[in-house]
Amino acid sequence: MNQVNNHQGTANYEFLSLIPFADKMSAEGKRLLAQSIQFAEFPAGTILKTEGEKPNQMPILVSGSIKVFKASPNGKRLTLYHLEKGNTPCLLAAYSILKNKNFPAEVIVDQSCEVIIIPADTFRTLYRKEISVQRYVIDLGMHRINHIFTTIEQVAFHGVDERLASFLLEKFTENKISKSHKRKLDMSHQEIAREIGTAREVVSRLLKNFEKENFIRMARRSIELVNY
Template sequence: MIADPQQIDRIIDCFGFLRRKDPTFKRHFFQAASVVHLNKPQSICHEGMSCTHLALLISGTARVYKLGENGREITLYRIGRGESCILTASCIISNTPFPAIAVCEEALEAVLIPTAEAQNWMSQFPAWQEYLFGLISERLAEIITVVEEIAFRRVDHRLAAYLLKRAESNGSRAIKVTHQEIASDLGTSREVISRILKDFESRQMISANRGCIDLLDTRILSDQL
């Protein structure tokens, strides 16, 4: 149960569906909810586990990924403030095991809703139903994009787009990231990423140092797309 008024206000500020005028739903929500804190790189959920709670992030970042038989990772999506995990939501709705791996990427704070309540609210409260279905449809489009890029787009083109997007989101051309982290996000090997980055560097598009990549010429990098 969450009873602290300041904490309740913070949570309402994060999740728009709680701002709707439905005092009954709000009462049920905060009576069932609890708050958890996790630190990097703490595991959240393993593949094959039953989903006992749905986590709604107040702060921090979680990463959801698949691990192949060859040990290679592919990032499906990340979850940030005001978001939740669609795979957990779909597993709760369908009573199926979690099909991926979720880890804490940045120290996070989350609201936990027990599975039983999350299921019951689907038929009781339109605000909750709309939130979950909206979440699933939005994230599903992201996963389809990931699959399409892996299947049909060259790795060097994807890497150029990845670097430009990271620079834009960070507001800086200096990107703090390792070759392995990029490989995991793009679903390829570290060796492939290192080879392409070396080529980019030889063409003076980037400058690569340990744990950091500086974008020197975004125009030429954009031509790779």
Template sequence: MIEEHLLQSSFEPLLKQEIKDTGYLKKVKKGDHVIDPGLNKGDIPLVLSGILKVYRKEATGNEVLLYYLEKGETCAMSITCCLEQKPSEVKVIAETDVEIWMIPSVNLDRWVSKYPSFRRYVFQAYQTRFDELMQTIDSLVFTNMEERLMKYLLDTKQATASFEVVKTHREIANELNTSRVVVSRLLKKLERENKILQRRNCIEIL
């Protein structure tokens, strides 16, 4: 699996060999934790298949969904913590069954300096996350909760490549940092408008 990914990448041959030699395959079941807050010098996940969710905990204790990681992507915030030698500030959980290639963080400094392709890869990860952050800010400032909910459902559909969002109302509320009652009411409204169809712990986007 890692060989297939590396063949499709623009990494230099020496870097591909180092990634293969120093990393290791990790298979994670849906719902399992990959990285937890406070972890020191953890390894960096490179997604080979499946989807990861990245959360950050607020000072109040609430958890906010930051972004998804899909095939070929890595966690920009984990890289930042490793490069700055800080404990992890995020929690990474498997949204689906996932196969990831874990890269030892001790290599990051040297790879960023030595390999232009890896430097570009890291900068691209930051840029992708920054663009998503700006979209989130726009959503919070300019968009009402119903539009945010519909955008969340469509983003989840795109990330999972499925028209079915398999989540409870409570899970969606937590990820949107709102109440379950609000989510339930808005989902019912979207269902009346024939935009979705609800089943037990499952929402189908029509």
């Protein structure tokens, strides 16, 4: 993992407010956490973790976006979930650390991000001693497992056209909720294919069909939803 602008101090208490479970920890736990954590910045495209790596860090995202995905030997990718500011951190990192298992997926920076890094040994210690950390891991598991099972269900039981339509609707709904009200999705066909676990050619063909039905309008690296 390439760390950029990495800052480490003996008492990083100012970062504790950015860690979701820190507020309810004991004074001893807060002290251990403050003495152990690091703050780092990563540019877009940075590979944070590759499949099979030993678990050595628990990342807490402060800003930006991170993607967790599985890659097949033939180059296909299936996105498992995204980490974004304000949502729950990485379930697979917590699982790998607590079970001492190799990391089962790959992690890449989508948008330049700021991350608080908790060493694996510190996270294990806090999990053993702090109820708030235990509850956090349980809540994290419930949240992410539901999302991952939804992804598996879509791949196993739904056609690619349904997955693509669902993905587009989800993205446009996110834009509406975030009040950006963007009618365009700025993604390439290859990027969309990686998100839904199929080939670029399949996405291009289906998007052309959607355009013929007047559901969308396409331009270079953008898709506009009609009558949205």
